[in-house]
Amino acid sequence: MGTLKIDRVTVRHKEKVSIKNVSFEAEKGEIIGFIGADGAGKSSLMHAIAGVIAFEGEVRFDQHAYRSPKEAEGVKSLISLMPQGIGLVLYDLLTVDEHLRFFADIRNVPQDEAYHTYKTRLLKMAGLEKFREFRAGNLSGGMMQKLSLICSLLHRPKLLILDEPTTGVDPMSRIELWEILDQIRREEGTIALVSTAYMEEAARMDRVLLFDEGEIIAQGSAKELIESVREMTYLRTPEAPEGTITTLERSYSLLPLSAEHAEPTLESLFFVNALRTNRAPPPVEITRRDSEENGNPVLMEAYSLTKMFGPFVANDRIDLQLKRGEIVGLLGANGAGKTTFIKMLLGLHSIDGGELKLFGRAIRNTDDRQALKASIGYVSQHFALYNDMTIRENLLYFAAMRQIPIDTALKRISRYASELGFSNYLDSVPTELPLGINQRFSLAAALLHEPAVLFLDEPTSGVDAIARSQFWELLSALKEKWGIAILITTHYMSEAEFCDRVVLLREGGKVADDTVANLYALHPDARTFEDIFREYYR
Amino acid sequence: MTKIFWAIVGKELIAFIRSWQLVFVVLYAFSVEVYIAGSGIEINPRNVAVGYVDLTGGGMSQKILTRLHAPEFLPPKRFDSQQQLSRAIFNKEIIIGIVFNADFEKNWRGGKRTQLDVLVDATAASQAYTTLGYLQNIVLDLSGVNLLLEIASHKLFNPNADNHTFMALTEMLSIITMLTVILTAVVFVREKEQGTWDIMLLMPVDPKLIILAKSFSQVIIVMVGIVISLGFVVFGMFETPMNGSFAAFMVLSFFYVFATAGIGLFIAAVARDVMQVAQLSIIIMMPMIFLSGAWTPIHAMHPLLQLLSYASPLRYYIEGSESIFYRGTQWGDLWPYFLGVTAVGGVMYAMGFRKIGRLF
Numbered sequence: 001m002g003t004l005k006i007d008r009v010t011v012r013h014k015e016k017v018s019i020k021n022v023s024f025e026a027e028k029g030e031i032i033g034f035i036g037a038d039g040a041g042k043s044s045l046m047h048a049i050a051g052v053i054a055f056e057g058e059v060r061f062d063q064h065a066y067r068s069p070k071e072a073e074g075v076k077s078l079i080s081l082m083p084q085g086i087g088l089v090l091y092d093l094l095t096v097d098e099h100l101r102f103f104a105d106i107r108n109v110p111q112d113e114a115y116h117t118y119k120t121r122l123l124k125m126a127g128l129e130k131f132r133e134f135r136a137g138n139l140s141g142g143m144m145q146k147l148s149l150i151c152s153l154l155h156r157p158k159l160l161i162l163d164e165p166t167t168g169v170d171p172m173s174r175i176e177l178w179e180i181l182d183q184i185r186r187e188e189g190t191i192a193l194v195s196t197a198y199m200e201e202a203a204r205m206d207r208v209l210l211f212d213e214g215e216i217i218a219q220g221s222a223k224e225l226i227e228s229v230r231e232m233t234y235l236r237t238p239e240a241p242e243g244t245i246t247t248l249e250r251s252y253s254l255l256p257l258s259a260e261h262a263e264p265t266l267e268s269l270f271f272v273n274a275l276r277t278n279r280a281p282p283p284v285e286i287t288r289r290d291s292e293e294n295g296n297p298v299l300m301e302a303y304s305l306t307k308m309f310g311p312f313v314a315n316d317r318i319d320l321q322l323k324r325g326e327i328v329g330l331l332g333a334n335g336a337g338k339t340t341f342i343k344m345l346l347g348l349h350s351i352d353g354g355e356l357k358l359f360g361r362a363i364r365n366t367d368d369r370q371a372l373k374a375s376i377g378y379v380s381q382h383f384a385l386y387n388d389m390t391i392r393e394n395l396l397y398f399a400a401m402r403q404i405p406i407d408t409a410l411k412r413i414s415r416y417a418s419e420l421g422f423s424n425y426l427d428s429v430p431t432e433l434p435l436g437i438n439q440r441f442s443l444a445a446a447l448l449h450e451p452a453v454l455f456l457d458e459p460t461s462g463v464d465a466i467a468r469s470q471f472w473e474l475l476s477a478l479k480e481k482w483g484i485a486i487l488i489t490t491h492y493m494s495e496a497e498f499c500d501r502v503v504l505l506r507e508g509g510k511v512a513d514d515t516v517a518n519l520y521a522l523h524p525d526a527r528t529f530e531d532i533f534r535e536y537y538r
Numbered sequence: 539m540t541k542i543f544w545a546i547v548g549k550e551l552i553a554f555i556r557s558w559q560l561v562f563v564v565l566y567a568f569s570v571e572v573y574i575a576g577s578g579i580e581i582n583p584r585n586v587a588v589g590y591v592d593l594t595g596g597g598m599s600q601k602i603l604t605r606l607h608a609p610e611f612l613p614p615k616r617f618d619s620q621q622q623l624s625r626a627i628f629n630k631e632i633i634i635g636i637v638f639n640a641d642f643e644k645n646w647r648g649g650k651r652t653q654l655d656v657l658v659d660a661t662a663a664s665q666a667y668t669t670l671g672y673l674q675n676i677v678l679d680l681s682g683v684n685l686l687l688e689i690a691s692h693k694l695f696n697p698n699a700d701n702h703t704f705m706a707l708t709e710m711l712s713i714i715t716m717l718t719v720i721l722t723a724v725v726f727v728r729e730k731e732q733g734t735w736d737i738m739l740l741m742p743v744d745p746k747l748i749i750l751a752k753s754f755s756q757v758i759i760v761m762v763g764i765v766i767s768l769g770f771v772v773f774g775m776f777e778t779p780m781n782g783s784f785a786a787f788m789v790l791s792f793f794y795v796f797a798t799a800g801i802g803l804f805i806a807a808v809a810r811d812v813m814q815v816a817q818l819s820i821i822i823m824m825p826m827i828f829l830s831g832a833w834t835p836i837h838a839m840h841p842l843l844q845l846l847s848y849a850s851p852l853r854y855y856i857e858g859s860e861s862i863f864y865r866g867t868q869w870g871d872l873w874p875y876f877l878g879v880t881a882v883g884g885v886m887y888a889m890g891f892r893k894i895g896r897l898f
Binding site: 343346347348370371373374376378380381382384385386387388389393397398400401402403445 | 541542545546549552553556557732733734735736737738739740741742743744
């Protein structure tokens with residue numbers, strides 16, 4: 001079993017070229033990371049290598065060379081592809097065991113003694129032994145991804161292609177996924193190509209390829225790549241000459257700045273690349289809102305809120321306070337009850353126990369809520385937008401529903417469009433736009449009525465590094481200029497550090513509620529926030 | 539309030555026009571589908587293949603055969619023996635086979651009792667029987683019998699006894715039912731699929747208004763479809779008579795469509811995606827259409843089914859529409875149909891409204 005050689009591969013989707021003349025090689029047992037913005041061509045290249053879409057150029061794996069999906073037929077028994085999207089290859093109504101049997105059958109794996117030992121080991125590694133009789137539809141996102149991974153490992157592939165296997169997956173499941181992957185490649189000598197949006201993961205790979213507009217613009221070990229941008233990375237500085245990008249943590253500039261240098265990360269690569277290609281995002285600016293809010297500084301109080309789904313306790317007596325001008329991060333594994341909690345606060349789920357006060361008013365029935373809907377903004381997990389209307393029409397529709405006078409609505413829409421940076425896309429349909437743009441425009445929709453509280457459910461999932469850092473700058477500007485209170489859930493542990501306070505949920509209960517600084521003080525051994533997270537999930 | 543109502547209606551209409559597949563389906567159903575039903579379903583004999591064996595040497599037999607002409611019959615085909623004719627019928631080449639026996643002509647001319655042997659492929663039973671009736675009439679006519687009794691018939695409401703106009707009309711009414719249910723269910727379920735449902739729930743708008751506005755927008759679409767179908771197909775192609783008030787029909791249709799939208803609401807509350815909408819609509823609509831008298835006249839059904847048919851609002855709608863189109867029933871006399879549609883339909887809409895309202 002040998003090496004993988006990609007030779008000048010080009011992939012076209014109709015007129016659009018998604019991958020241009022890309023070449024690279026991989027050795028047995030190597031894990032190669034693909035990183036890059038949305039639409040940089042990572043998925044296209046993965047599908048071409050897996051031999052499921054037409055491409056130009058040649059792929060050579062082991063002894064086989066192929067130039068089309070048809071020629072790739074011969075090596076497909078050695079390849080496994082896990083496409084992007086949680087649970088995409090699974091069947092909701094089949095149990096874990098039935099999945100394994102099904103995937104073994106279609107892959108023609110003889111179900112002998114060796115297979116059973118291997119299968120039991122995989123189940124054990126994935127922590128799924130206890131769930132063998134569970135239907136896939138009832139598993140959490142993290143479990144689904146682990147099941148997808150072991151299903152694609154059943155036939156012992158020698159080339160494993162995983163397209164963002166960890167996007168939207170909680171940190172614990174992510175760690176377990178990586179442990180499975182690491183063990184398999186060491187034992188089986190499997191080559192793994194993995195794309196990821198989490199730079200902590202990319203740092204652990206043997207080699208990282210950075211994609212931009214269909215080309216590999218940098219490659220090497222994570223360390224080498226990080227070193228290459230050290231010179232352009234500075235501590236956050238308020239001085240911002242032309243050609244500087246400033247995020248909440250650092251500033252980047254191709255020309256020397258007077259500020260001190262900061263420790264770069266893999267994320268820094270994206271910013272430096274944006275500077276080099278003249279695609280630096282405009283600095284974030286937010287003007288004060290039309291209406292001024294005063295009064296009670298405590299906007300939301302929840303006392304021992306409980307939610308049950310049948311016998312299952314989704315939220316177990318959670319207390320939470322949200323004050324004006326505060327960003328609270330709600331963290332936890334998939335299925336820990338974050339979304340349920342937010343939906344209960346919003347009134348999308350009924351409250352099964354405890355007491356909720358919004359703006360000092362106890363919420364008992366739907367009439368109590370109706371009056372408060374005007375003060376609450378919400379961005380849901382998948383940026384729910386009407387796909388048959390343009391962004392402008394979407395926003396006007398939301399404004400009409402909120403009974404905002406048309407001239408005020410038009411004024412606000414054009415202001416948000418320029419401040420949140422989507423003016424150029426106002427007449428496009430959401431499905432045509434990158435996730436990062438839809439994210440900001442969902443935020444604009446949630447801000448149209450100038451709410452006092454904003455609930456954000458995983459707004460940064462699947463969005464690339466630059467868009468994410470911009471989003472956080474927006475949030476912190478909103479907090480300062482508007483005095484808005486924000487409750488946000490996220491899977492990026494690095495983002496926890498931007499929150500004023502962090503609330504950690506585990507299996508429906510609250511296990512921590514403190515400022516980031518205090519949490520670090522409580523856990524002196526932790527180097528990153530992910531370490532702290534792991535402490536609570538031990 | 540009214541501003542929000544029209545904002546929602548306008549948005550739904552824009553969304554409908556932008557999804558060209560849906561526009562195509564609606565236009566197709568209201569035009570081609572109605573046309574096919576009107577022109578395709580044939581109960582009278584048409585293009586019937588006739589074969590014969592003539593052992594008489596011509597004369598009377600040819601006289602009879604020349605009466606079998608287009609468009610009801612194809613030119614009769616000659617066979618040499620009865621076996622050949624039987625085989626042709628067996629092979630579906632011939633539907634009616636006539637055998638003129640050797641003594642047929644002689645007996646006829648001699649004024650003696652004689653017999654014409656006819657073989658019929660009775661698979662298409664009603665066509666076969668009507669054809670036999672035709673033959674009987676021809677023979678009767680030729681024999682010149684002077685009966686003392688004469689039937690003086692007067693065809694009312696549909697003077698040409700043309701069943702095309704009737705078929706096209708009932709098909710249109712069935713399509714109105716189907717599209718209203720599906721369109722209404724889809725506008726709600728699409729919100730579930732796109733995830734905009736939650737956003738809608740968080741708007742400071744009375745959910746009742748949202749439900750009402752959304753179903754109203756689909757009622758408008760169906761009403762436009764009705765006008766198109768009436769203009770181009772029902773009146774345009776089939777020249778269906780309109781003896782009553784057009785306005786009465788439109789008002790009755792409006793009530794009916796609104797009522798049927800209630801079924802759509804019910805389905806939308808239960809279904810998770812558009813696929814389930816399709817499955818559920820078929821399950822719910824089949825008995826409703828079957829019990830309405832669209833396919834079988836209600837008086838010909840089993841007594842139990844006749845009773846059940848009172849629960850189908852389509853029954854009142856079809857009867858009412860027939861009365862307006864053919865009988866020219868006046869406004870004042872249409873009240874049973876209006877009552878039936880609004881009573882049964884009102885209950886249905888209320889049920890659907892409540893069911894989906896619980897999700898808000």
